[in-house]
Amino acid sequence: MSDWRAILDQNAFDFSRSGSTDARLNRLIEQRRHLVGPTAMLFYDEPLQLVKGEGVWLYDSAGKRYLDAYNNVPVLGHCHPRVMDAVTAQMSQLNIHTRYLDDALHRYAQQLLSTLPLKQGRLVMTCTGSEANDLALRLARLHTGQQGVIVSAAAYHGNTQAVTDVSPSSLKRGQVPAYVACIDLEPLNTEGIDASAYLDQQVEAAIAQLQRDGYGCAAFLVDSIFSSDGVYADPPGMLKAAAARVQRAGGLLIADEVQPGFGRTGSNLWGFDRHQLSPDIVTFGKPMGNGYPVAALAADETLLAELAEVSGYFNTFGGSSVAVAAAQAVLDTLDEEALQANALSTGNRLKQGLQGLAEHYEPLSHVRGAGLFIGVDIVSSEDPTRPDSVLCSRIVNGLRQRGVLIGAAGRYGNVLKIRPPLCFNHDHAQHLLDALEQVMAQDLIRR
Amino acid sequence: MSDWRAILDQNAFDFSRSGSTDARLNRLIEQRRHLVGPTAMLFYDEPLQLVKGEGVWLYDSAGKRYLDAYNNVPVLGHCHPRVMDAVTAQMSQLNIHTRYLDDALHRYAQQLLSTLPLKQGRLVMTCTGSEANDLALRLARLHTGQQGVIVSAAAYHGNTQAVTDVSPSSLKRGQVPAYVACIDLEPLNTEGIDASAYLDQQVEAAIAQLQRDGYGCAAFLVDSIFSSDGVYADPPGMLKAAAARVQRAGGLLIADEVQPGFGRTGSNLWGFDRHQLSPDIVTFGKPMGNGYPVAALAADETLLAELAEVSGYFNTFGGSSVAVAAAQAVLDTLDEEALQANALSTGNRLKQGLQGLAEHYEPLSHVRGAGLFIGVDIVSSEDPTRPDSVLCSRIVNGLRQRGVLIGAAGRYGNVLKIRPPLCFNHDHAQHLLDALEQVMAQDLIRR
CATH class of the missing domain: 3.90.1150.10 (Aspartate Aminotransferase, domain 1)
Structure with missing residues (x-):
């Protein structure tokens, strides 16, 4: 068009x-x-x-x-008193980065990780969802040794160079890089379509394209509510076969929960759970602190250990004392207010x-x-x-x-x-x- | 070694x-x-x-x-009351992103830009210094059409993929990518050395290397206090010839003020001013909100217009109402408390x-x-x-x-x-x- x-x-x-x-x-x-x-x-x-x-x-x-x-x-909700009180209280005590021990961070990490299907899950606090997705791509490429990434045709995953490259919706001119393969969501509007089979075929073609072009498949990066594509939610489970195909092909499944996460889709705390997926990496952002800047990435110990072998990773604002206080207040209030x-x-x-x-x-x-x-x-x-x-x-x-x-x-x-x-x-x-x-x-x- | x-x-x-x-x-x-x-x-x-x-x-x-x-x-200082009060007050009123009009943002941008030597300077609020440097590299590469970047030998400019690549200090194994040329600071310890001539020669060699290898010179990205290299500050002005050489060769000068900025070096508000430089892009981070996550990039209108032609750019947490309130309190207090x-x-x-x-x-x-x-x-x-x-x-x-x-x-x-x-x-x-x-x-x- x-x-x-x-x-x-x-x-x-x-x-x-x-x-x-x-x-x-x-x-x-x-x-x-x-x-x-x-x-x-x-x-x-x-x-x-x-x-x-x-x-x-x-x-x-x-x-x-x-x-x-x-x-x-x-x-x-705007200006929620629980978050304001938590931020004000922590701000008057201490606001420091994560290179000192902080049991509030541990408590939060434990609580968040307990909701995820990772075996030896670890939580890396970042400041923004963009940083979390940027890190996720690094982990996936390092682990697989491949470069290619599968995303939806109008995906948006953030604003850094690396994630802009896998965000076709940010493009005003030109095309996504050759190591990015896109899957089109609109055919899901077709009456009677088998969504699961369609998505599986799309992903199969994307993997074949990336392999043929020499990039291989490092990851399927998916916002499972397909926010910027125009919201494609149903049926639940429709992504299961496609995601499993990527994982069988050696690629990682990165669930970008910046949009669907923290209960928004109603039936599940996480978007990936609604589709019965087993992500290798989960990223979190926007709603995590109700406006206080905080984001995170969760992955298995092994993936993070591979990064730690070759590179340092530190995030100054990620997981600072006040960020954790805000994030904890959000988790608690989501629960208390149902x-x-x-x-x-x-x-x-x-x-x-x-x-x-x-x-x-x-x-x-x-x-x-x-x-x-x-x-x-x-x-x-x-x-x-x-x-x-x-x-x-x-x-x-x-x-x-x-x-x-x-x-x-x-x-x-x-x-x-x-x-x-x-x-x-x-x-x-x-x-x-x-x-x-x-x-x-x-x-x-x-x- | x-x-x-x-x-x-x-x-x-x-x-x-x-x-x-x-x-x-x-x-x-x-x-x-x-x-x-x-x-x-x-x-x-x-x-x-x-x-x-x-x-x-x-x-x-x-x-x-x-x-x-x-x-x-x-x-x-930790838990400064001015910043706490500003954050608390704003947090109870509104905390929203920058796609609505906000005169507090304008006031802050005007005040910060008035301290910079940009002709048609514009301020892009980000959430972290990493995001600001990541964006700076995109602007420089888009403007120059070149890929190469000159940094100091133990530079650190942030945690995204793009800025990690130009942060040799993050490397635990291997080498920086071939499009990164490094200049060594340690010889500045040599008694009687002409620091300006030495840095100029280093940059000359770096440009030659990048051009020879086909990358060209997009930018000289410099933290002018050389924080992670071990602090190299003197004599003031020592970077002037080197920076001018980069700019004559068509590369952009990116002043990373995350470390030296906001008055830390004592004689000047900005590290680049201490060396009498005229940066094309200035990035800000860590101290900007006294712990509240806020960062920014300043550049001329023309550079940003080039990006806006090809790509959207939005930063969810960057320049949100509370971030601006914190940043304004920092600027005001730096001044009031001299x-x-x-x-x-x-x-x-x-x-x-x-x-x-x-x-x-x-x-x-x-x-x-x-x-x-x-x-x-x-x-x-x-x-x-x-x-x-x-x-x-x-x-x-x-x-x-x-x-x-x-x-x-x-x-x-x-x-x-x-x-x-x-x-x-x-x-x-x-x-x-x-x-x-x-x-x-x-x-x-x-x-």
Whole structure:
């Protein structure tokens, strides 16, 4: 298709246009352009200046309230008191790196590792998910002696050089490197498709391509909710055969849990568990500290020992005292507030509601997702086989004007991305559904 | 030399030995080994469990006090109230990423950029210095179309794949990639050497090597205090000719200010300014948020526009509301507490004291440094031309037993690395000197 675009530009403000009738906002946009520069992206046709967050709500500088159905970093909700208290308390005691002994780190590592299917699992704290995925690739390449990596066609795994190379969604021009093989997710929309067999065939072809081109297969790096591809969740277990094939071929399975992890998919704490996978490496990021920067990688002792033989690895901010305190508060609160169960219940309610709307509004096509990560394909009213990124953008911006924040995703930028904090409840879901119905009824053709 | 070792292992606890006579500490060490694994390094022959920090002081679990002359992340001192207050206040209001407008980010960017010699400077917030250097390499390679990078022989620039490749100090086995050319700093110890001419010749040879091997010269990536090489600071201006040569050859000058920046060298806010350099890219890290994870890259609009043409760039935690609040508090407090001036004054006092000790104790050889970043070469008592990493380790551990924390650095692991928070005053300096004299007098041969 010709309308391929960088996922990161989806829902982006266009700096070449004036942003607002509001002079103050325009001044802020100009400052932004002159201070932060060309790589800095703003959301929405009329960018937002936010000043306050609480639970699922965000407030702009004019006092207007927005329902946050986009941000997954504040997984417990904005400004959650448990995390604030933990960070404040630890910050007043000590904030130091991991080259001193810290039993809080041990406690956290033990708790997190106990949820993973690794035999001799070890937890390496990093600061960002990008760093965790970057390290995962190093471990996989060192262990296998191969270079090739399999990812989904619109994958995003982070911002370093190494992970940008395996993030086709970051590309605005050109192609992924030859050592990257991509698998296309869209055919999973085909009615009656055997998803497991399809993915297995795709991975088989990817391995063959990488072997033929001399790169071999180091890893299958997978975000099992396929966030930037436009959310492909079902059926559970669909990745099992494909993942096993990679592992049989000597490649490692890297489960990137930055998006699906920490209960978001509702049925499981981890995305890989929903598909009954046995990853060799698991990476964690965004929601891990509810906004405090913390991330991690888990792998078996043997993989880490291979790295330690050839290279030092140290992460200054990774696993510092305050980062661990924040991460522990997140794990504890997820449990105490039963947020995984809420993600399942609210997610099901929301998906039902969206499916109901899709029956009435032609441009709302496939509704996919698990728990509180839902994607809705937007297609042309004239031709329902054509992805419509322009209309998708109009819906996203229409919702923003009505006080509901969501995003856009997918290879063609035509998927509504709904991914709220996990404290999103049934009333919030109804609020979103009502706003979406207003947008559709006002702006668009009723079926 | 045969005793080359990874800098990151310097001053490392050896897990193959029992750590302590203290059973509780040994249990913690065992937990560490089984939860965090082989890449996790601990400091000192008897690792420390720290529980509290305040200013320049750290406290272990037994209540013993340590003078911190090692940690540069808490640049204002441990648990500085200004940063704690700023983080707490912002955390209770909003903590969100940079795809919304934020005038606090603009204010900070403007203030930081005003200190840099960039024409159309823009500030890209990242989460870690590793990410900033990784991005700097991408910008340089994209702009120049070349791959080669010049670094110092024991450089350390971070932990991602791309920056590990240009960090010879992280190597435990093997060699740096062929597109990396290294310049050796040790000859700067030679009496009467023309440092500027020497560095210029080294860089000339490095450029020639990279061009001959077909990589070309994309960048000279330089930590201008040469932290991991063992601290080479003088004379100011010594890098000017070398840097200009790189820029004339079409390569970019990347000033890695993670170590020398934010006033540490005393005479200047930035290390590159001390050498009168005009960097194309400046990267910031560790001390920027006094422990709150925040880092950045500054470059001209044109360089960033080139990246934005081909790739998206977004950093989830970089420049989030709380990160900016922490960074602003650091800039403000550096100024209000005149910490750069203190670094100069205390650093000079400390260097004098160390030079005095070096006159009495043969193993204390060259004393180098600027402001509060000082290195002292440790050489064999029998043969003063021979670096003595074993003795260096004994001194570092002797100081630790006497309640003073420093580190080790240098290509041969034989340099005392003294790099305290910038609130380190003359009394603290005297405390360190007294402890060092005790270690030398008790353990070693008096000249």
